[in-house]
Structures are given as structure tokens and as C-alpha cells.
Amino acid sequence: MNAKLKSNIESIRQRIADAAKRSGRSSADVRLIGVTKYVDSEMTRAIVAAGCDELGESRPQVLWEKSAALEGLLVKWHMIGHLQRNKVKRTVAIADLIHSTDSQRLLKSIDDAARDTAKVMNVLLEVNVSDESAKHGFSLNEIDGAIEFAAGLKHVAVRGLMCMAGLAGDVDDARREFGLLRELAEARQSGLPANVTMDELSMGMSGDFEIAIENGATMVRVGSLLFEGT
Ligand SMILES: *Cc1c(COP(=O)(O)O)cnc(C)c1O
Numbered sequence: 001m002n003a004k005l006k007s008n009i010e011s012i013r014q015r016i017a018d019a020a021k022r023s024g025r026s027s028a029d030v031r032l033i034g035v036t037k038y039v040d041s042e043m044t045r046a047i048v049a050a051g052c053d054e055l056g057e058s059r060p061q062v063l064w065e066k067s068a069a070l071e072g073l074l075v076k077w078h079m080i081g082h083l084q085r086n087k088v089k090r091t092v093a094i095a096d097l098i099h100s101t102d103s104q105r106l107l108k109s110i111d112d113a114a115r116d117t118a119k120v121m122n123v124l125l126e127v128n129v130s131d132e133s134a135k136h137g138f139s140l141n142e143i144d145g146a147i148e149f150a151a152g153l154k155h156v157a158v159r160g161l162m163c164m165a166g167l168a169g170d171v172d173d174a175r176r177e178f179g180l181l182r183e184l185a186e187a188r189q190s191g192l193p194a195n196v197t198m199d200e201l202s203m204g205m206s207g208d209f210e211i212a213i214e215n216g217a218t219m220v221r222v223g224s225l226l227f228e229g230t
Pocket residue numbers: 035037058080081164204205206207221222223224225
């Protein structure tokens with residue numbers, strides 16, 4: 001057992017619980033997704049042993065490799081990075097949730113692949129809230145169109161929204177952007193198609209996960225902080 005990893009996870013979970021409490025929620029309302037993109041399969045296995053069983057990867061091939069390497073362990077895999085359409089099929093077979101759905105064409109590919117594996121794929125719509133051209137995601141005014149499009153897909157279930165805070169790393173910007181994502185979801189709670197809910201908000205990383213939780217995050221994606229000092 002890697003003691004440092006274990007204490008990192010415990011301290012992150014404590015900070016999650018404190019932030020949830022400040023926002024009038026319970027720690028059970030916020031899931032920790034451990035982002036393992038910085039480490040190899042062995043270290044990824046150690047993270048699971050240390051108590052984090054929901055893992056996020058930003059590159060499809062690495063997700064495939066690690067899920068094979070960790071076969072037999074009870075892990076939920078989260079695809080959190082840009083997904084090219086030619087990598088959809090294998091990813092759909094493995095992932096529990098695809099956070100980074102950023103176009104209607106990708107939604108369609110996911111639907112096709114999920115149909116072939118007789119699965120309904122849970123996805124989030126990635127929103128480019130800071131409207132930076134370097135980032136993926138639907139723009140704010142494309143979300144309604146994406147929801148409408150998803151309504152016609154039988155093997156996709158939209159569970160909510162995902163965003164990354166602006167690349168500049170400014171705390172006030174992050175707070176505003178997380179607030180925007182939350183408002184976007186809240187404004188769409190009623191009249192949604194049967195296969196769409198806005199229950200999940202995936203936002204917040206090592207540097208800003210507490211701000212994200214205070215603004216309604218239900219999943220935080222934490223990488224570097226997990227491995228600090230290991
Ligand atoms: C790398 C990454 C994270 C984790 O970032 P840290 O700052 O290391 O916690 C979260 N989300 C996405 C999409 C990432 O690519």
C-alpha cells in the first residue's frame with residue numbers, strides 16, 4: 001500500500017466534504033474522479049488500492065491500455081479528453097461515462113457504437129464556457145441544439161454538462177465559468193427529452209475543485225494533487 005497516495009486521497013476527500021458542506025450539500029453528492037493520465041498502469045493500480053475506484057483518462061488509447069491492465073478490478077472509467085470518432089467504438093465498450101462529448105457528429109458516432117454493443121452510453125456535453133478557441137466543447141448557444149439532437153438517439157443518455165475553467169487559471173474567472181455552467185443546467189431542468197437529464201456537473205480540477213463544488217459540481221476531476229509527493 002502506498003501510504004502517501006492514501007493520505008493524498010483522504011485529504012482530497014476531506015476537502016471535498018468541507019466544500020460540499022459549505023454549499024449546503026453532502027460529500028456523497030460529489031464524486032472524486034481520479035485522473036491518472038500522469039502515471040503508468042502500476043501506479044494507477046495503486047490508486048485503486050488506496051481507495052479511488054473512479055478513474056479518468058484524457059487519451060482514448062491509454063484508457064484502453066489501462067482498463068486491460070487493470071482487468072478484474074472494480075473500476076469505473078471516465079473518458080475526459082477529446083475523443084476522435086475513429087476511437088469511439090473501443091472507448092464506448094469500456095467507459096462508464098464520456099465527459100467530453102463536444103459535437104453532434106460525435107454524439108451520433110457514440111450512438112452507433114453503443115447500439116452495436118447493446119449499451120446505452122452515458123455522456124456529458126462538454127461546454128466551452130470561456131469561449132476559448134483552443135478548447136473543445138459546444139458553445140453556450142449550441143447546447144439546446146445538442147440536446148434536441150440527442151433526443152433522437154436511442155443509445156445515448158445525456159446526464160449533464162462538463163467544462164474546464166479558462167486556461168489562464170484565474171480564480172475569479174473559474175468561479176464565474178462554473179456558475180455559468182450551473183445556470184445553463186438549471187435553466188434546462190424541465191421539458192427535457194426522456195434520455196436527457198441535467199443532474200451531473202463535471203467541473204473542477206486540482207487547482208479549483210473546491211470552487212467548483214461551491215458552484216454545484218457533482219464530479220471533480222483531480223489529477224496532480226493525487227500524486228503530490230509520491
Ligand atoms: C488533466 C485533466 C484533469 C486533471 O487536472 P489536474 O490539474 O492535474 O488535477 C481534469 N480534467 C481534464 C479534462 C484533464 O485533461
